[in-house]
Amino acid sequence: MLTIGKLGNAAGVKVPTIRYYEQIGLLPEPVRSTGNQRLYPRAALDRLAFVRHARELGFPLDAIRDLLSLSDRPDQSCAAADAIAKSQLVATRARITRLRALEAELERMLEQCACGTISDCRVIEVLGDHALCAHEHREAYIL
Template sequence: MLSIGKLSGLTGVKVPTIRYYEQIGLLPKPERNEGGQRIYDNTSRERLNFIRHARELGFPLDDIRELLALSDDPDQSCEAIDALAKRQLAEVEHRLVRLNALHKELERMIAQCTCGTVQTCRVIQVLGDHGLCEADHRTMTSHDIERECLT
């Protein structure tokens, strides 16, 4: 029997975040004591640990919701679970490619700066003219820029 604060301490998930997960239906509504405060058991703790770990691996909450639902049916094939995991892997790989390109370009830009005045600043020049780049970081659409929030 755990208060929300204890649960938070045990799982590393902040108290408001736990309430948020409950609000969006990721965690079931827990029992309450006479005063109306939430009380949790070990099942909640395990579920929250699962969520936290999946979040750490970059899974979006909607995927986690699915993973939890799928894991509730132990005799089913784990194909769907694998598919979700593979999609997440692909997403991470996509982002790695892109981040590596950014990294390279940022390093190059900074290395070339002679640190004089703004007028001759290489950083400003490069930002103003993509032609000065090695051009490999433009392998993404505007959709990619948005999607950066996903992991």
């Protein structure tokens, strides 16, 4: 059995994150010691590592919840898991497209800047007027 601190260290996750995952149902409620300390079995570490890795890959919490539910039933088809992963791939590719447009716009702004005074600064001018942008990137910052 692991305490919450040891679980967090082993999984590379902060204690408040573990508590949050418990609160939203990604991790089951742990048993408590006589001193009311949370105690986690090895399975909690495996589940937490799964959640952390899925988060690193950009999966939203609802998709992770669905994937965990699927992983709890190992004898069924993996078609649903594949569909979730495909959806994440589509979303990731869309973000990459938006980020490339953002990158191009930032490069264009910097190339057009004469590096003079702020009153002539192309960066300030473009940031102040989205119509001066050459690319659509309004959602690029939403990750």
